[in-house]
Amino acid sequence: MKKIIEGRIIFNEKTSGGYYNMRIKAAWNAENVVPGQFVTLKTNENGMPLIRRPMGIFKIAPPHIEILYKKIGSGTGLLSKMKPGETISVLGPLGNGFTLPEGRKSAILVGGGYGISPIACLYEELKRKKVKILIVIGAKNKSLVFKKGLPGAKIATEDGSDGMKGLVTDLLEKLCQKVSCSTNVIYACGPEQMLKAVAKVAKKHNISCSVSMEALMACGVGVCLSCVCALKVKSGFEYKRVCTDGPVFDAGELDW
Amino acid sequence: MKKIIEGRIIFNEKTSGGYYNMRIKAAWNAENVVPGQFVTLKTNENGMPLIRRPMGIFKIAPPHIEILYKKIGSGTGLLSKMKPGETISVLGPLGNGFTLPEGRKSAILVGGGYGISPIACLYEELKRKKVKILIVIGAKNKSLVFKKGLPGAKIATEDGSDGMKGLVTDLLEKLCQKVSCSTNVIYACGPEQMLKAVAKVAKKHNISCSVSMEALMACGVGVCLSCVCALKVKSGFEYKRVCTDGPVFDAGELDW
Amino acid sequence: MVNLKINIAGIKMKNPVVLASGTCGFGKELADIFDLNILGAIIVKGTTLLPRAGNKPPRVAETYFGMLNSIGLQNPGVAAVIKEKIPYLRSFNLPVIVNISGNSKDEYAALAKVLSRTEGVSGLEVNISCPNIKHKHAGLFCQSLRDIAEITTAVKRVSKVPVFVKLSAEVSDFKQTVKTAERAGADGLSLINTLRGMAIDIKTRRPKIANVIGGLSGPAIKPIGIRAVYEAYNSVKIPIIGMGGITGVEDAVEYMLAGASAVAVGTATFYDPFASVKIASGLKAYLERNKLSSVIKLTGKVTL
Amino acid sequence: MVNLKINIAGIKMKNPVVLASGTCGFGKELADIFDLNILGAIIVKGTTLLPRAGNKPPRVAETYFGMLNSIGLQNPGVAAVIKEKIPYLRSFNLPVIVNISGNSKDEYAALAKVLSRTEGVSGLEVNISCPNIKHKHAGLFCQSLRDIAEITTAVKRVSKVPVFVKLSAEVSDFKQTVKTAERAGADGLSLINTLRGMAIDIKTRRPKIANVIGGLSGPAIKPIGIRAVYEAYNSVKIPIIGMGGITGVEDAVEYMLAGASAVAVGTATFYDPFASVKIASGLKAYLERNKLSSVIKLTGKVTL
Numbered sequence A, B: 001m002k003k004i005i006e007g008r009i010i011f012n013e014k015t016s017g018g019y020y021n022m023r024i025k026a027a028w029n030a031e032n033v034v035p036g037q038f039v040t041l042k043t044n045e046n047g048m049p050l051i052r053r054p055m056g057i058f059k060i061a062p063p064h065i066e067i068l069y070k071k072i073g074s075g076t077g078l079l080s081k082m083k084p085g086e087t088i089s090v091l092g093p094l095g096n097g098f099t100l101p102e103g104r105k106s107a108i109l110v111g112g113g114y115g116i117s118p119i120a121c122l123y124e125e126l127k128r129k130k131v132k133i134l135i136v137i138g139a140k141n142k143s144l145v146f147k148k149g150l151p152g153a154k155i156a157t158e159d160g161s162d163g164m165k166g167l168v169t170d171l172l173e174k175l176c177q178k179v180s181c182s183t184n185v186i187y188a189c190g191p192e193q194m195l196k197a198v199a200k201v202a203k204k205h206n207i208s209c210s211v212s213m214e215a216l217m218a219c220g221v222g223v224c225l226s227c228v229c230a231l232k233v234k235s236g237f238e239y240k241r242v243c244t245d246g247p248v249f250d251a252g253e254l255d256w
Numbered sequence C, D: 001m002v003n004l005k006i007n008i009a010g011i012k013m014k015n016p017v018v019l020a021s022g023t024c025g026f027g028k029e030l031a032d033i034f035d036l037n038i039l040g041a042i043i044v045k046g047t048t049l050l051p052r053a054g055n056k057p058p059r060v061a062e063t064y065f066g067m068l069n070s071i072g073l074q075n076p077g078v079a080a081v082i083k084e085k086i087p088y089l090r091s092f093n094l095p096v097i098v099n100i101s102g103n104s105k106d107e108y109a110a111l112a113k114v115l116s117r118t119e120g121v122s123g124l125e126v127n128i129s130c131p132n133i134k135h136k137h138a139g140l141f142c143q144s145l146r147d148i149a150e151i152t153t154a155v156k157r158v159s160k161v162p163v164f165v166k167l168s169a170e171v172s173d174f175k176q177t178v179k180t181a182e183r184a185g186a187d188g189l190s191l192i193n194t195l196r197g198m199a200i201d202i203k204t205r206r207p208k209i210a211n212v213i214g215g216l217s218g219p220a221i222k223p224i225g226i227r228a229v230y231e232a233y234n235s236v237k238i239p240i241i242g243m244g245g246i247t248g249v250e251d252a253v254e255y256m257l258a259g260a261s262a263v264a265v266g267t268a269t270f271y272d273p274f275a276s277v278k279i280a281s282g283l284k285a286y287l288e289r290n291k292l293s294s295v296i297k298l299t300g301k302v303t304l
């Protein structure tokens, strides 16, 4: 059940890659949270921005959750100024998280931008489930890479300042050539263009692939139909809600 | 010349009568400020309330000014939370202050509600000018009386919890019976109903009387015509701007 | 003991707080967050004869204390609504009002005919003010007095349940607009729909929503909604569901004083899913505090 | 070197930022705060044939990111404006546009005749969209296509200076509205005037402004203004002064991309007297940053 709570901020600090990391005491049962789910935050109690901001769940540590965010505009600007002890309205957990298809023993995790947040969350879960994990991270340059707690992650930066020079999909392409398509699964989260490219690589190698989509969201709970993305159906396409039918979709079902 | 400046808050603390007292370092020449003038404050830099809040000037202490305010709604609510060191946009000095008519040696000061702020400011000025001063203050009850720095002030409270039980005009009436009408002048600031009653007493005793009016103000500088009050003219009445033509008016000229 | 019950155009509600069309889906998702039975009624998403895919995303943009939307009436079509959506809502104890949209008076009539005969449907809200779909002629139906009269008459002729006509404030003669709906037989009015607006991203220089123009909702438009309800209340006798920017109980009271018999909460549900529930309990407290025995004593009670 | 100059309907301005009518008086008070010469033009307070006392206070109320006003066109009358106000403004180096209001086309024509022959008057803004005065018929003049045509024609027949017709977005057929003004000879359009709104104090239960209904302005209405300018730009060829909620340079750029040749700053001057000045310098910086040689390259350049 979705709940809205006044979460108490435990910490809110700058971390690597230009991200902020916030830990919130969330009274709803964080034990039921699944990697890939998200929350929406009211970054200004009564003022602007009016609309809640969606944030992927970065860590599940009942009764706490953590988020990893970038300071972009009005909402995350206010968020970055919040102090431990203050409370914030948290609505969640929202959306459908990642699922591990039957018989898959190893996973390739692909993160770009703040997409690294749910990917890191999934990493912890898969580690516990003893799934073999390969991680690839893409970023513009070294200063934007977040790899804390992700040992062995392979990096691709556009300027070559960290790891390989190139796109994350170049890395992925190489990895895919080496792994078994039937026991592997790809999980990706990041900008839409990256997801599209990842999906293409996955398809080429015939590896099952789940992507976590982003979209502008007004409600986050499935009632406004603002957050849609197109899914293939027989008759052409159908718009599905990222917030409720996703954010995780089977890459093969998406009508890019 | 009116100026808008980023004033630095020196202190902002609760004082008696349920008021807050804020001292601001105002870069414009506070030496040119006259009692009865006011400033407008942007209580929320970018958010709501959008409109500036007018505040009478309580103390002139170049390069500082002070205001005395009550926490009422959105604007003063935010104001009360501001901390020393923060800055606030101050526009001023605005309006015409009190003037001492020729030949007046003594003054009766009447304050009600936050009207006590410009009255206290005027008191300091008149004291310096060696004018003889009588002060009367009206309030609902003792907890709302501000009399700090106003020695000898006579109080009227509606419930009799401080000073005389009754209205400030009852006190004024008694005083007027004892003073000379030709050398005295009455200065009043407070709620409109009080000012109206004060004007009546002044008229009855034929004592010159200046009142400082309040009105809803959108611009504070004379361009929007929102803050008008009616002044008597031959043809009937004319609307004048409280912010620019006032806030101090000759009580006899007002068309109550 | 204060009485929050209302009877609006024959529909009995336990309180005057309803969910606005397009902001509560068909109820299911919100029922997962709070108990729908707390509310006066639900007005479900705009329903059309055939399923509609809706407009291309992005479909929303934030504005100053408001938002633009251009969903484009995405809905599964009336058959699916009757088969899947209404039966679910019947398990709750609150009137269901179905919001209908069409491209012609015949489509409206066809929708009204079948929906008003569907068990579990207590009323219809005739949306002739949707800024997000295009008709043969340029404007909104409610921008033509003739269309208002024709569609309302057609719907009323076949409907077995009370009919609320939903109008926009973006008209040249608002009083004539509401009077026309009343004369054509409307049992009530829903005021107001979103106002046509637009926003441009100055970095990309593209409209913020794919459909270019969208509907403006939220607190920003409240003064326009209050004015519309006030003018309508003084122009017609039929009851009004007031909406546009209602966030808290103060807003609801303001709408009722202006002339609304019920109030609909729209955009506020997005930023506070509990907004409607809080308003319902807030209204009770407001009546108690003000020693009013019944909520109907608020309607139209602004003092001039 | 970026070029901020514009020539709008024959009026040359050093930049496209002007002060909106009713929010800058007749210039004198603001000249006491900043140098008027920095701006593109000033549109002075609504002027009528005879002096007008204006409406009873309270005349303003704050709303969500906006405000309602009902000043009621308080002004000293055209004779005093010509004798006292215009001569003062002649000491500055910026075009003066006089905003005129009347109760009939003859009044508008009389005002246009005398003002357009007054030295120091560079243009007229014909306000046929003021929500705060009452005419014989119910609505605003601009809510009747016939009135728009008649008044515009009458003014154009006698005016010696360019004529901007000021319209409201509160009309049923906005495109026809702007086309009608163009056909009747308007040299330009001013879009938009305030929208009719209302607010009620729920404690006293009285309307927050004495005149009950007032005009809504400020950031809240910006999406409506942007939409109106965009639709007008795509419907007519005459230039547009865009306004409604402009607070910062981003808003000004948004209006220009939508189709405005100049922008007017209104309510923002109240909460930031320097708003217009900041926008003028901000525009220059924006052009430089975006490597645009001239501000006219922004007009209508939204990408679909």
Ligand SMILES: Cc1cc2nc3c(=O)[nH]c(=O)nc-3n(C[C@H](O)[C@H](O)[C@H](O)COP(=O)(O)OP(=O)(O)OC[C@H]3O[C@@H](n4cnc5c(N)ncnc54)[C@H](O)[C@@H]3O)c2cc1C
Binding pocket: A038, A049, A051, A052, A053, A054, A055, A056, A057, A067, A068, A069, A070, A071, A072, A073, A074, A075, A076, A077, A114, A117, A118, A213, A214, A215, A216, A217, A247, C062
């Ligand atoms: C399901 C989901 C999960 C997300 N998880 C994270 C996360 O873990 N960490 C993180 O830093 N960000 C995340 N985002 C994006 C985050 O919500 C936006 O970056 C953030 O809202 C920017 O808001 P702002 O107010 O600071 O910026 P503004 O520029 O003021 O935002 C303007 C509008 O754009 C929307 N917006 C801006 N960027 C994006 C974006 N990339 N995706 C979707 N909406 C956007 C905002 O919600 C808002 O409506 C997520 C978005 C979605 C949809």
Ligand SMILES: Cc1cc2nc3c(=O)[nH]c(=O)nc-3n(C[C@H](O)[C@H](O)[C@H](O)COP(=O)(O)OP(=O)(O)OC[C@H]3O[C@@H](n4cnc5c(N)ncnc54)[C@H](O)[C@@H]3O)c2cc1C
Binding pocket: B038, B049, B051, B052, B053, B054, B055, B056, B057, B067, B068, B069, B070, B071, B072, B073, B074, B075, B076, B077, B114, B117, B118, B213, B214, B215, B216, B217, B247, D062
């Ligand atoms: C010339 C002048 C001088 C003033 N000096 C002082 C002062 O020294 N100390 C002080 O505490 N207050 C003073 N006020 C009143 C003060 O501006 C308001 O109390 C304050 O604006 C309340 O704002 P708010 O946002 O807290 O309340 P809100 O309820 O949010 O205000 C709503 C609106 O009402 C206006 N308003 C509310 N009360 C008044 C009032 N009594 N008079 C005028 N406008 C009002 C506000 O400006 C605002 O537009 C003065 C007002 C004027 C016109």
Ligand SMILES: Cc1cc2nc3c(=O)[nH]c(=O)nc-3n(C[C@H](O)[C@H](O)[C@H](O)COP(=O)(O)O)c2cc1C
Binding pocket: A224, C020, C021, C022, C023, C045, C046, C047, C069, C071, C073, C099, C127, C130, C166, C192, C193, C194, C216, C217, C218, C219, C221, C243, C244, C245, C246, C264, C265, C266, C267, C268
């Ligand atoms: C995302 C969204 C979708 C909407 N969909 C519909 C709809 O399908 N039918 C309709 O009549 N009104 C629709 N509306 C209008 C609302 O019902 C309501 O009239 C309007 O939003 C004003 O109320 P608010 O400011 O409380 O949102 C929609 C509004 C929003 C924001």
Ligand SMILES: Cc1cc2nc3c(=O)[nH]c(=O)nc-3n(C[C@H](O)[C@H](O)[C@H](O)COP(=O)(O)O)c2cc1C
Binding pocket: B224, D020, D021, D022, D023, D045, D046, D047, D069, D071, D073, D099, D127, D130, D166, D192, D193, D194, D216, D217, D218, D219, D221, D243, D244, D245, D246, D264, D265, D266, D267, D268
């Ligand atoms: C207090 C006030 C007075 C106004 N007076 C006039 C007027 O006399 N004539 C006119 O055409 N418009 C008048 N307007 C409308 C403005 O010129 C402008 O069109 C409108 O406020 C929208 O712009 P804004 O949101 O920037 O204020 C007035 C607006 C305000 C707020």
Ligand code: FES
Binding pocket: A216, A217, A218, A219, A220, A221, A222, A223, A224, A225, A226, A227, A228, A241, A242, A243, A244
């Ligand atoms: S954000 Fe409202 S349906 Fe997804």
Ligand code: FES
Binding pocket: B216, B217, B218, B219, B220, B221, B222, B223, B224, B225, B226, B227, B228, B241, B242, B243, B244
């Ligand atoms: S507040 Fe604008 S004229 Fe006085």
